[in-house]
Amino acid sequence: MALLGSVVSRLPDSVIKDIGFVLLPGFALMSFAAASEPFRAANVIAGQPLYRLRCFGESARTVAASQGASIAVEPLSATLEGPLDAVLVCAGGYPATWHRPAIHAMLRRLARKGVRLGGISGGAYLLAAAGLLQNRAFTVHWEHASALSEAFPELRPRQARFVIDRDRITCGGGIAPLDMAHALIRERMGATFARQVSDWLLHTEIGTPAAAQRGCLAERYQVHHPILLSVLETMEATVEAPLSRQAMARDVGLSMRQLDRLFAAHRHTTFAKDYLRIRLERAHLFLRQSALPIAEIAFATGFANQAHFARRFRAHFGMPPSQVRRVDLSLGEFS
Template sequence: MNALPDPSTPSTASERIGFLLLPGFALMSFASASEPFRAANILAGRALYRTVAFAEGGGRVRSSGGAELEAAALPARDWGLDMLFVCAGGSPEAWHRPLVHAALRQAASEGVRLGGISGGSFVLAAAGLLRGRRFTIHWEHTPALREAFPDLSPEQARFVIDRDRLTCGGGVAPLDMTHALIAERMGADFARRVSDWFLHTEIGAAAGPQRGSLPERYGVHHPALVAILGQMEASVEAPLSRQAMARLVGLSTRQVDRLFREHRGTTFAAEYGRLRLDHAARLLRESPLSVAEIAFATGFSSASHFSRRFREAFGRSPAEARAAHRPA
């Protein structure tokens, strides 16, 4: 990456962009966000953008896949940046960092536009920097964020640009967001050239979905069954009865049972239970909630009932599952 220019040196031609890397950050998300700026420099024949990586304490930062990047230490003040993106994966240990939160608040006070990539939006939320802003986060981290910050409501969008907050869902979504940012400065034609450089021919709209549609994810197309599956995903905390679901779609319980048997090869109860346990497994990985709190958040009557069902499904207790995902 390029060295950060001296803020005292006038550089009207270059926007200065920082990437704050937290341990366990996704290398693919980071590359999707940073590489378009490098390509823009090449295509323009001049340094439109200068980028630098930061880390708490500086030094080498390990990504989720084990690759390491060298990064500068966080400055106490005078960031000298136009934009700063927080790149974080799915580890609560990486999200709860008071020194990082303070540094981000300082950057915000200096007028730096702040961004969150993948789990980075959680860090911005923990620093109190998303109140009154529209934003998004990777869909897998949404449950943990909603449990931790019930007053915040992330949008299910590929990316959201709301004034001085720039957030995206991770993966390849940063390609779409940087396309919009480059177009904001250099125009749509130039941004298209940058996207073509990466064979990024299908540029996603900001409000585009982060996940495949319900029919794609479940491999079903029966409208009533799709509606039930969608309602199941939306009601893991307060599960609806089979009778209530049948009334919602205008079918009998016997017809609902037949739909699950013929299209999913399972029962209503088994499908609902699997969805709730998968949701619980995500909360164990990505939130600091206790086992009892997760049991309540996924509609189980008690922590012991939840633990028993979890062990039956995954072959280990919730505490063992959580420990397996903690960094050594």
């Protein structure tokens, strides 16, 4: 099925590129498939091997994905055997389980050898832990962004689908790796060939690197009033130090009564209740995605003390903060 044989035939046999995937238990199968299948498709379309894919794990012969499927892997030590052009870490789930010194050491060795390194979904967190994202633009799945920034305050992930910055390749996960793989194939094989690969996968809408990972604010809140959207955006950005109703109204040029009317008409709630919900949902995310003590999470979401936070949290979610963390760990929940 060499659709572009005239193009590919000009490549020497030695041009096969080896791409490695380091899989952590609970990695998202969708993200892995979206990242790997375009390279397999490229081989099929070219009618010759352009890419060779290899999978690595810490110890076991297989690694289980989030929904239970197992992928056969080579040991990490095999990364030192033979050339690897790029190695991408696939991680999902709970950052507290990502303390993987063996993987960190392996990534640093590969970096010294000049191997291109990347992370998919939560994979950038491991690159950060290995000290390999300094002075690099990068992204991570939006669910893990807060946890990464708390753990590595000197780093700031971009809210992008994928980022390619020289020898670092990072991607938010989900189906975004399709866009990332298209960019990498285009980088090497040209736009025409990359388009053929994407068409073969029915990947007709190719996202740009800077495209959003999540639905826009208007879609998420089902709100289209520009001033109210501005208020909601400010609420999301100020969970640690919430603004007063008076200060928020002044910032958007409204009276407090006008602000109240906006929330009543478009959100069917009050300013205070919506702000509290946003802060509590951010706290819930911190509980699942960071190892911060509960007291620090309370302060990070604008509560004066842990007891007040716990009362509000239980009233909203029906369980105390400590139970959310226990349930999350026991379920092995992966994203």
